[in-house]
Amino acid sequence: SSLSGAQAQAEGGCRAPAVAAVLPAGGSGERMGVPTPKQFCPILERPLISYTLQALERVCWIKDIVVAVTGGNMEAMKGIIQRYQHKRISLVEAGVTRHRSIFNGLKALAESQPNSRLSRPEVVIIHDAVRPFVEEDVLLKVVTAAKEHGAAGAISPLVSTVISPSADGCLDHSLDRTKHRASEMPQAFLFDVIYEAYQQCSDYDLEFGTECLQLALKYSHVKAKLVEGSPDLWKVTYKRDLYAAESIIKERISQQMCVVMDTKEDEEHVGRCLEEMLKNELNHVKVTSGRDLQQVILEQCYNFVCVNVMTSDFEKTQKLLNVLDESNLSILYPVVVISVHFLDYKSIPFGRKMEDLMQIKELAREVKKRNILLCGLLIYYPQDEQKLQESLRQGATIIATLIKGRDSGLIGQLLIA
Amino acid sequence: SSLSGAQAQAEGGCRAPAVAAVLPAGGSGERMGVPTPKQFCPILERPLISYTLQALERVCWIKDIVVAVTGGNMEAMKGIIQRYQHKRISLVEAGVTRHRSIFNGLKALAESQPNSRLSRPEVVIIHDAVRPFVEEDVLLKVVTAAKEHGAAGAISPLVSTVISPSADGCLDHSLDRTKHRASEMPQAFLFDVIYEAYQQCSDYDLEFGTECLQLALKYSHVKAKLVEGSPDLWKVTYKRDLYAAESIIKERISQQMCVVMDTKEDEEHVGRCLEEMLKNELNHVKVTSGRDLQQVILEQCYNFVCVNVMTSDFEKTQKLLNVLDESNLSILYPVVVISVHFLDYKSIPFGRKMEDLMQIKELAREVKKRNILLCGLLIYYPQDEQKLQESLRQGATIIATLIKGRDSGLIGQLLIA
Ligand SMILES: [Mg+2]
Ligand SMILES: [Mg+2]
Numbered sequence: 001s002s003l004s005g006a007q008a009q010a011e012g013g014c015r016a017p018a019v020a021a022v023l024p025a026g027g028s029g030e031r032m033g034v035p036t037p038k039q040f041c042p043i044l045e046r047p048l049i050s051y052t053l054q055a056l057e058r059v060c061w062i063k064d065i066v067v068a069v070t071g072g073n074m075e076a077m078k079g080i081i082q083r084y085q086h087k088r089i090s091l092v093e094a095g096v097t098r099h100r101s102i103f104n105g106l107k108a109l110a111e112s113q114p115n116s117r118l119s120r121p122e123v124v125i126i127h128d129a130v131r132p133f134v135e136e137d138v139l140l141k142v143v144t145a146a147k148e149h150g151a152a153g154a155i156s157p158l159v160s161t162v163i164s165p166s167a168d169g170c171l172d173h174s175l176d177r178t179k180h181r182a183s184e185m186p187q188a189f190l191f192d193v194i195y196e197a198y199q200q201c202s203d204y205d206l207e208f209g210t211e212c213l214q215l216a217l218k219y220s221h222v223k224a225k226l227v228e229g230s231p232d233l234w235k236v237t238y239k240r241d242l243y244a245a246e247s248i249i250k251e252r253i254s255q256q257m258c259v260v261m262d263t264k265e266d267e268e269h270v271g272r273c274l275e276e277m278l279k280n281e282l283n284h285v286k287v288t289s290g291r292d293l294q295q296v297i298l299e300q301c302y303n304f305v306c307v308n309v310m311t312s313d314f315e316k317t318q319k320l321l322n323v324l325d326e327s328n329l330s331i332l333y334p335v336v337v338i339s340v341h342f343l344d345y346k347s348i349p350f351g352r353k354m355e356d357l358m359q360i361k362e363l364a365r366e367v368k369k370r371n372i373l374l375c376g377l378l379i380y381y382p383q384d385e386q387k388l389q390e391s392l393r394q395g396a397t398i399i400a401t402l403i404k405g406r407d408s409g410l411i412g413q414l415l416i417a
Numbered sequence: 418s419s420l421s422g423a424q425a426q427a428e429g430g431c432r433a434p435a436v437a438a439v440l441p442a443g444g445s446g447e448r449m450g451v452p453t454p455k456q457f458c459p460i461l462e463r464p465l466i467s468y469t470l471q472a473l474e475r476v477c478w479i480k481d482i483v484v485a486v487t488g489g490n491m492e493a494m495k496g497i498i499q500r501y502q503h504k505r506i507s508l509v510e511a512g513v514t515r516h517r518s519i520f521n522g523l524k525a526l527a528e529s530q531p532n533s534r535l536s537r538p539e540v541v542i543i544h545d546a547v548r549p550f551v552e553e554d555v556l557l558k559v560v561t562a563a564k565e566h567g568a569a570g571a572i573s574p575l576v577s578t579v580i581s582p583s584a585d586g587c588l589d590h591s592l593d594r595t596k597h598r599a600s601e602m603p604q605a606f607l608f609d610v611i612y613e614a615y616q617q618c619s620d621y622d623l624e625f626g627t628e629c630l631q632l633a634l635k636y637s638h639v640k641a642k643l644v645e646g647s648p649d650l651w652k653v654t655y656k657r658d659l660y661a662a663e664s665i666i667k668e669r670i671s672q673q674m675c676v677v678m679d680t681k682e683d684e685e686h687v688g689r690c691l692e693e694m695l696k697n698e699l700n701h702v703k704v705t706s707g708r709d710l711q712q713v714i715l716e717q718c719y720n721f722v723c724v725n726v727m728t729s730d731f732e733k734t735q736k737l738l739n740v741l742d743e744s745n746l747s748i749l750y751p752v753v754v755i756s757v758h759f760l761d762y763k764s765i766p767f768g769r770k771m772e773d774l775m776q777i778k779e780l781a782r783e784v785k786k787r788n789i790l791l792c793g794l795l796i797y798y799p800q801d802e803q804k805l806q807e808s809l810r811q812g813a814t815i816i817a818t819l820i821k822g823r824d825s826g827l828i829g830q831l832l833i834a
Pocket of ligand 1: 058059060061
């Protein structure tokens with residue numbers, strides 16, 4: 001039975017209350033060089049900690065998530081939970097150190113208050129608010145190992161050599177990189193193991209200790225199992241890490257694009273051509289047809305291309321926007337919608353077409369309030385087949401640029417291919 | 418005399434041949450998860466190593482920069498040096514390990530070949546090709562300390578706790594974070610100290626050793642001085658680090674913007690208004706007037722806003738583009754040029770104006786070849802003063818978006834405010 005009860009639960013649905021998580025989020029983030037504590041720094045306008053909560057709550061066998069925040073951030077945190085519809089979250093007051101915050105979280109789980117929905121778990125995960133990319137597999141690995149060993153933690157290879165300085169600021173010795181690892185998060189513990197360690201440990205430990213695994217070793221005599229983590233577990237520490245996190249998130253939500261066409265227009269040559277071109281040019285992006293829009297939304301596709309072959313109005317785009325609005329898809333991430341139109345010089349002059357389409361500015365301002373980023377794209381539609389292919393190729397490039405950039409400064413613009 | 422000869426040289430111009438740098442760049446970058454070795458990964462279309470070379474060569478007291486690259490990358494490296502006009506670079510063949518590459522670099526400096534421009538320096542800096550943000554001050558600090566102590570290296574605080582695993586993959590002990598540091602680059606050595614260490618060290622050291630400071634200690638009995646480095650020294654290791662580096666570079670070259678107006682148009686109300694608006698709205702960006710364009714180019718401003726109040730042509734923008742082209746400013750970074758025009762509905766219809774301005778597409782394609790990213794911006798110019806202010810504010814937002822994004826997929830577009 002090397003597979004844990006946790007996995008059995010995951011497979012069988014979400015039943016018994018075995019696993020909880022504690023997230024210390026009281027830090028001030030002085031290393032970041034910005035006034036906002038790093039866990040509250042926005043990425044695509046959403047605070048970092050919300051991404052971490054999302055990563056934990058999508059794991060259905062984590063029953064409770066206890067977040068420790070300072071009194072000063074308590075109301076802001078409640079606002080975040082409400083706005084982004086986080087579930088299974090309980091808030092406790094942070095302590096003055098990371099260890100005291102964790103201890104407060106553990107106490108809330110241990111002591112069943114009359115009005116509390118929390119109960120004492122068998123295993124508790126401890127994670128950082130500033131490690132948003134934690135995956136279910138590593139969570140399962142540390143929980144499974146904690147059940148067997150009493151404690152477990154993710155580790156990674158050292159990127160730099162670690163050295164020990166002498167008192168005069170010179171090199172005393174450098175450590176053998178092959179014999180050391182960086183200790184990362186998440187970690188997991190049998191609840192009794194870590195709670196006992198915190199109850200027994202000294203004030204000095206609570207003030208200056210950095211490592212839960214070390215407390216479990218020192219006070220509960222449990223040697224933690226070390227689990228190789230992925231590079232994704234890295235901790236958002238410096239401003240550059242926020243940049244990296246934003247780029248990773250943008251990349252992740254730009255992997256799929258849905259092309260929406262009318263049944264009628266679907267039969268039009270040019271609509272199909274554009275879809276084919278997108279598939280060829282953006283071969284790293286999955287291009288799906290919007291025939292079953294609800295399914296695409298369930299798959300968490302955040303990019304929509306609405307193809308209007310014949311019309312210069314936004315009726316169909318508006319219909320798509322309404323569906324997206326009802327789906328709540330844009331609560332967590334900004335959704336990009338590109339309204340594509342075609343310009344056939346023969347039938348309508350460029351200037352008129354442009355004037356017709358300028359109403360997109362107002363529409364874009366309106367849907368921005370619901371976190372939808374709307375842009376227009378006007379593709380030149382010549383008779384010559386080769387020129388048409390070239391227009392479509394340019395259009396595909398612009399679509400990719402808009403999706404990848406996800407830049408709210410460009411909403412309501414009408415780009416031309 | 419705590420100030421080093423290096424600084425004296427820096428202050429007195431670039432005289433004596435005291436300091437050289439060795440850059441091992443033979444690594445394969447397997448941690449990145451991409452096929453290209455990380456030092457050759459492009460950032461804004463330029464290989465990472467070129468940024469590192471730029472950081473070293475702008476320090477005038479570093480006389481020679483010796484780069485060790487594998488035979489397979491030798492021609493590519495020569496191409497990089499030529500294309501980006503790097504100076505004072507010598508290439509040597511990399512060894513199969515980092516230490517062997519460094520040793521090859523040191524040998525090239527030690528042995529004065531008849532046809533070599535290199536000579537044995539007093540102090541040698543060792544740096545990484547994948548640490549592009551090294552500043553002159555830390556280079557000076559390690560060189561100064563190396564002159565006094567024989568060896569010196571940059572260090573940084575540990576971000577994660579370091580642990581030592583036991584043979585069975587469990588925690589043996591964790592290290593006291595306050596007593597350890599991460600060893601970073603650059604490092605500097607009296608040339609004789611490090612060269613002797615490499616000559617004496619074992620094959621095992623050359624294969625498996627990671628730390629030059631440790632070699633200096635073991636074989637030359639020199640205890641390196643440790644110098645506190647800045648977070649900027651971090652090593653581009655993972656794909657996320659490339660994202661971070663790109664964002665940092667984009668941010669750095671978006672700090673200044675130059676507004677170019679005709680003397681005549683300078684007196685126009687609306688041109689001045691836009692300049693004022695840019696200053697107010699983009700208060701993190703230095704907005705300068707383009708009256709002395711050569712001076713602005715010398716200051717390494719990479720963003721230009723060309724204001725055309727009356728005309729719908731690109732005569733003035735073309736003039737600016739010519740000046741930029743002659744300046745070679747865009748060799749190292751893509752330069753953004755935004756050609757701003759105004760739309761007064763009373764005097765000219767929207768459609769006509771748009772058609773007049775569509776030639777920007779061709780112009781943009783042309784200057785893209787010289788690494789200039791040209792976009793157009795059409796600002797609505799109503800009679801109503803308040804509405805005008807709102808148009809200008811939108812224009813300022815779009816200008817900021819284009820400069821910050823620096824996205825070549827948007828060249829030739831005509832945005833509308
Ligand atoms: Mg799940
Ligand atoms: Mg200098």
